[in-house]
């Protein structure tokens with residue numbers, strides 16, 4: 587077992603990212619801000635044109651932009667698309683942050699979503715039929731990775747509670763389990779046998795039906811680009827980012843607490859709850875502050891990532907039970 591190399595996001599960010607990479611990223615961003623190097627121009631140079639390329643092939647492009655739900659506000663600027671679309675975690679396509687080109691191999695149509703397990707209305711839906719059934723809206727959400735970087739983005743999508751309602755879970759259903767696609771030919775990361783693929787995550791049913799739990803199908807007023815986990819991913823702003831599973835193909839209502847992929851690898855560091863808490867350090871680094879992607883700013887981490895008002899009631903034991911954070 588000790589021949590296995592730790593994935594980069596299991597080591598502190600300061601160690602995982604060489605200093606020169608930070609410097610290069612900053613000077614790139616300065617250039618972008620000055621309009622010298624827009625995403626389009628950059629994309630053309632490397633054969634990657636996110637906006638036009640995607641619109642041409644994604645049959646849902648005409649649905650966007652969707653109306654913004656003004657109930658969700660930010661305490662910071664939206665992180666520019668040029669930043670968040672080129673700094674991602676998507677281990678199916680590589681263990682580093684620059685997977686956006688590799689992720690273009692993800693085939694997002696046809697795409698079916700299966701809802702099964704302990705539900706009165708199990709179903710398998712074509713992605714575009716699902717989009718037609720769901721009330722699409724835009725929400726501005728913060729996102730906090732367990733590695734201590736954060737972003738703020740406009741997701742488009744629908745409340746997970748709507749999908750739960752449609753499936754009509756049985757009384758015996760206690761959790762919702764999510765699964766990412768499994769296709770090692772398309773996603774070379776999945777040939778790395780020492781990860782227990784496919785990526786799995788889970789929520790309690792109370793968490794899944796909380797108003798904050800959001801199924802994202804778009805971002806920045808357009809369909810999700812592949813690197814964000816198209817065509818369907820979770821956005822759970824009060825939990826560490828690894829809970830926000832990408833490219834979902836199956837949701838199962840279950841009785842037993844699901845074991846997430848990262849939890850299976852290292853439960854002491856990436857536990858089921860993973861609620862953002864500045865007072866509970868990751869075993870190998872502090873969670874007291876975060877780095878705002880695209881800036882040189884650090885900010886204090888907020889309890890539940892600033893969403894305490896919406897989610898505190900889910901965790902009646904939260905002040906005493908530290909296990910709720912891992």
Ligand SMILES: Nc1nc2c(c(=O)[nH]1)N[C@H]1C(S)=C(S)[C@@H](COP(=O)(O)O)O[C@H]1N2
Nearest residue numbers: 674675676677731766785814827828830832
């Ligand atoms: N299937 C899958 N989902 C995933 C991941 C992954 O590697 N595979 N990474 C997670 C982590 S650690 C984070 S921080 C977010 C990153 O989302 P973003 O790349 O859209 O910013 O996706 C999460 N969902």
Ligand SMILES: [Mo]
Nearest residue numbers: 731732827828
């Ligand atoms: Mo993450």
